[in-house]
Amino acid sequence: MKYKSQKVAYWFFAFSMLLLVLQLVYGFIMGFARIGMDGLHEFIPFNTARAVHTNLLVVWLLSGFMGAAYYIIPEEAQRELVGVKWAYVQLISLAAVGVAAVVGYHFNWWEGRKFLEIPRQLDYLVVANVLLFLGLILATLYKGKRKTTTAMVLTMGLVFAALLYIPGMLPFDSQVTDSFFRWWVVHLWVEGVWELIMGGILAFLLIKLTGVDREVIEKWLYVIVGLTFLSGILGTGHHYYYIGVNKIWLVVGGIFSALEPLAFLAMALFAVNMYRKGEKKHPNKIALFWTIGSAIVSFVGAGLLGFAHTLPQTNLYTHGTLVTAMHAHLAFWGAYAMIVLAIISYSLPNMTGRKLYDSSVGRAAFWLSNIGMVGMTVAFGVAGVAQVYLERKYKMDFMEVQNEVSIHFVVLILCATMFATGIVMYIWDFYKHGKPTDEALDLESDL
Ligand code: HEM
Ligand code: HEM
Ligand SMILES: [Fe+2]
Numbered sequence: 001m002k003y004k005s006q007k008v009a010y011w012f013f014a015f016s017m018l019l020l021v022l023q024l025v026y027g028f029i030m031g032f033a034r035i036g037m038d039g040l041h042e043f044i045p046f047n048t049a050r051a052v053h054t055n056l057l058v059v060w061l062l063s064g065f066m067g068a069a070y071y072i073i074p075e076e077a078q079r080e081l082v083g084v085k086w087a088y089v090q091l092i093s094l095a096a097v098g099v100a101a102v103v104g105y106h107f108n109w110w111e112g113r114k115f116l117e118i119p120r121q122l123d124y125l126v127v128a129n130v131l132l133f134l135g136l137i138l139a140t141l142y143k144g145k146r147k148t149t150t151a152m153v154l155t156m157g158l159v160f161a162a163l164l165y166i167p168g169m170l171p172f173d174s175q176v177t178d179s180f181f182r183w184w185v186v187h188l189w190v191e192g193v194w195e196l197i198m199g200g201i202l203a204f205l206l207i208k209l210t211g212v213d214r215e216v217i218e219k220w221l222y223v224i225v226g227l228t229f230l231s232g233i234l235g236t237g238h239h240y241y242y243i244g245v246n247k248i249w250l251v252v253g254g255i256f257s258a259l260e261p262l263a264f265l266a267m268a269l270f271a272v273n274m275y276r277k278g279e280k281k282h283p284n285k286i287a288l289f290w291t292i293g294s295a296i297v298s299f300v301g302a303g304l305l306g307f308a309h310t311l312p313q314t315n316l317y318t319h320g321t322l323v324t325a326m327h328a329h330l331a332f333w334g335a336y337a338m339i340v341l342a343i344i345s346y347s348l349p350n351m352t353g354r355k356l357y358d359s360s361v362g363r364a365a366f367w368l369s370n371i372g373m374v375g376m377t378v379a380f381g382v383a384g385v386a387q388v389y390l391e392r393k394y395k396m397d398f399m400e401v402q403n404e405v406s407i408h409f410v411v412l413i414l415c416a417t418m419f420a421t422g423i424v425m426y427i428w429d430f431y432k433h434g435k436p437t438d439e440a441l442d443l444e445s446d447l
Contacts, residue, residue, distance in 0.1 A: 001075065002075065002440075002443065003074040003079070005084045006071050006074050006441060007436035008091075009351070010067075010351050010435070012064070012070060012091060013067045013344045014430075016060040016061075016064045016340065017427050019056045020337075020423065020427075021424075023053055023056035023060065027053050028420075029044055029049045030049045031413045033046050034412075035406050035413070036406070043106065048108075052106075056098075056102065061332075061337065063091075064340030065197050067343075068340065069154060069155070070087060071343065073151055073154070076144070076151035077140055078144055079140065079143060082139040090129060097118075097122060100122060101118050101119075101122055116168050116185060116186070120169060126165070127165075133158075134158065134159060134162060138159075148214070149218040149221055150214075153200040153203070153225060154196070154201065156193075156196055157197035161194065161197070164189060167185060168184065168185035168186075175244075180243070183239045186239075187235070188233070190335070191232045191236075195232065198294075199228075199267065202271065202291065202295060205291045205342055208282070208346065209288050210277065210279070211279040212277050216274075224267055227262050228263040230259065231256050231257070231259035231262060234253070234255075235260045236253070237253020241253060241312045242319065253312070254311050254312050257306075260306060260307075260310075261299070261302070264298050264335075267298065268299040272295070272296070283357060284346060287342055287357065290339075290341050290342035290366065291339075291346075293338055293370065294342055297334030297338060298331065298335035298338070300330060301331035301334040301377070305327040305330055305377070318384070321388055321391070322381075322383045322384035323380075323381065323385065323388060325384065329373065329376055330374070344430065345362070350441070351436035352436050354434060356432060356433060365425035365426035366422070367422070372416065372421070372422055373419050375415030376416055376419060379409070379415055383409070383412075386401075386408070387401050387405055
């Protein structure tokens with residue numbers, strides 16, 4: 001059963017795709033700056049480009065999650081979305097905050113707190129926006145016919161993500177305290193509540209795409225939620241090793257963060273097992289690629305590459321180097337970018353009525369972007385390990401080291417070009433589907 005109000009999701013997804021393109025532009029600006037081609041330096045210095053690159057990432061992922069919720073919740077709750085007009089108002093206000101922040105960054109209106117650069121004045125707009133979003137989702141769920149585990153886990157993730165934004169808004173005089181609470185947002189988002197959002201979307205997609213019983217799929221969700229909380233909450237300690245807080249965190253952070261890959265492993269096993277068990281009858285193979293791909297790549301990027309620098313003995317050397325950027329790219333890509341691209345690939349044909357799945361463009365988009373991203377990860381990794389040895393072990397000067405590793409950024413740019421080609425093809429496919437129609441959403445079929 002489909003609902004007409006689900007088409008709100010389309011516009012959130014379209015906004016997401018626009019920001020994704022912009023994010024990549026700023027990625028290239030940094031990549032070229034790293035090899036000495038820094039012609040835009042006067043207006044877009046590296047630090048500005050970096051803040052814009054990462055903030056656009058966060059906003060397009062959030063817009064993707066919101067779109068996913070607007071699509072999934074009506075279908076799970078079995079009723080139209082409450083206050084559809086307000087959902088469009090919410091999208092417009094999200095775009096307004098995003099534009100104000102990105103433009104502001106170019107005029108040095110930002111805070112020097114990695115990932116939380118948005119000026120605190122704008123934070124109030126973010127809060128209003130998110131409250132409106134949550135109000136619509138919760139009201140729909142409350143008035144709906146059923147409250148499924150999938151919908152509850154997704155909604156819980158979104159509500160907790162909103163709550164965890166608050167510690168990042170509090171002003172502190174101490175750099176240590178500020179840093180301590182900044183991680184409640186940054187870490188507890190990506191290694192905590194966003195995993196619930198991912199788990200919820202993953203469960204929804206697996207139910208639809210594999211045909212395995214909801215009961216079986218939702219049992220796995222409990223395991224994933226359990227493992228996430230068990231490891232992720234105290235795992236925050238892996239950011240507290242050397243920031244000036246109590247040394248107990250060396251032990252707590254080391255042990256619990258080392259357990260974090262288990263939640264990602266469970267997600268990968270979950271997806272692969274459900275695929276094996278399933279009937280494999282659903283025609284949307286591209287959506288299946290992105291869904292299973294997300295579960296597997298997130299295990300590699302977040303689980304394995306996260307583990308690679310999470311013990312205090314290693315982190316002492318790797319902290320804040322390009323090793324971090326290596327892990328950050330594959331983790332964000334696998335877990336959150338790919339799951340957003342998965343729900344888009346699944347829902348787009350249902351909303352527009354155009355069944356373009358299984359096209360060669362769609363497949364090429366998947367492989368080019370994934371192989372390109374793996375290449376980028378390797379380039380960052382090689383540069384990062386070289387940086388660790390030269391700078392941290394042999395005490396070479398920071399800038400001299402950056403010069404030594406610049407050759408790896410040539411490789412990065414080549415791989416990023418392949419990656420970006422894949423993304424452009426994905427967006428071309430998105431565009432080709434055309435706009436959502438009421439007729440398409442009127443069909444009873446679930447395909
Ligand atoms: C999808 C999940 C994940 C994402 C998106 C992600 C992303 C990131 C990002 C963006 C950073 C840099 C943060 C900053 O400096 O402000 C980071 C740092 C870090 N991540 Fe992850 N991560 C994920 C999961 C994990 C897991 C499961 C582990 C451990 C097993 C881990 C271990 C670390 C460590 C130790 C750092 C600190 C690096 C440093 O000291 O510079 N991450 N991660
Ligand atoms: C055209 C493709 C891309 C290029 C050329 C690129 C390049 C870069 C560069 C040069 C940095 C700065 C690293 C440094 O501090 O020296 C960076 C940071 C970052 N990028 Fe990208 N990027 C691209 C795409 C992406 C994508 C698709 C994602 C997410 C899925 C992403 C996530 C990040 C994150 C999270 C950081 C901050 C890492 C940290 O905190 O250490 N990037 N990127
Ligand atoms: Fe973390």
